[in-house]
Amino acid sequence: MNPVLLSLAVLFSQLSLVAVGGGNTILPEMQRQVVDVQHWMSPAEFAALFALAQASPGPNMLVATLIGWRVAGGWGALVATLSLFGPPALLTFMTSRLWDRFRERPWRHQVQAGLMPVTAGLVLAASLRLGIASAHSLSAVVILVATALAVLFTRLHPLLLFAVAAVAGALGFS
């Protein structure tokens, strides 16, 4: 196997198994590996690919598909996607029948209560790393904060928010 494809497979399958609380928790580690360890792209390019993935419909971790594609073309996209989605899918398949048996077990709730603050801290970390990678100017900081406020306090469609952010950036606002 081509060494780059192997690196993609190892990186994303490892990340997939530590993605507690959804996908955003692994973003800082993904960024660190892709930018600082493997030197596949700059922080700004990582932030741009993440933005493209967020502007697409569907599962929110499709940035892996884009990274694989940028690094190793179509095979890279395939390997990165399968590596990120495959292990959790297999785990879900194997455990979904067992789950009903544990419904009333107290440890289920203890584990969930313990995981929640960890998830919160890691997603906050993801926003900090993405902020550092993307907010190079005062206006970019304004776009970041305005988008966050809009998501928190309005019911505007995320796609509309991305369109506004893109136009604001293109108008030389950045």
Added chain:
Amino acid sequence: MTEPAANPAPSLAGLFAGFLTVGLVGFGGVLPWARWMIVEQRRWLTPAAFTDLLGLCQFLPGPNIINMSVALGARFHGVRGALVALAGITLAPIGVVLSLGVLYERYGGDALVQHALAGMAAGAAGLVLATALKIAAPLRGRPLGLAIATIGFVAIGVLQLPLLVTLLVLVPASILLHRTAR
């Protein structure tokens, strides 16, 4: 299952179609759409059964919607159901994201496009920040939870420690502390 309101098991084609539409309309978080499709529109699960299944999907690693499609597909049609549901939720979005990637490769060097993408990247970071604050909101007034979240934030966001090591320390510690805090 004794609860009412659940339809008979969907066909493989129904599974694929249901998750395909969810994949195509779900922007910035697919789960609300998935719940609507599964519980309200197609009535594959009762609300309580959906919440229970979501618990599993959040408990396991990986994107929740991926786990949801696999668990639901497996429940109705075993391996084939899981694969069909997974294909339904992923194929169309992968096509869209790769098309955007091709456009990025072709026009990404253009100054105007770069500025627009820089704006979008800042917006995407803002979206993640808002998501983080929503997840962290229930921690208000819970010093233990806030402390754990802060440690995780500093370790990964500021110090950039490796994720696996951080999780291997922080998750067991958090679960034990929450148990004894009760």
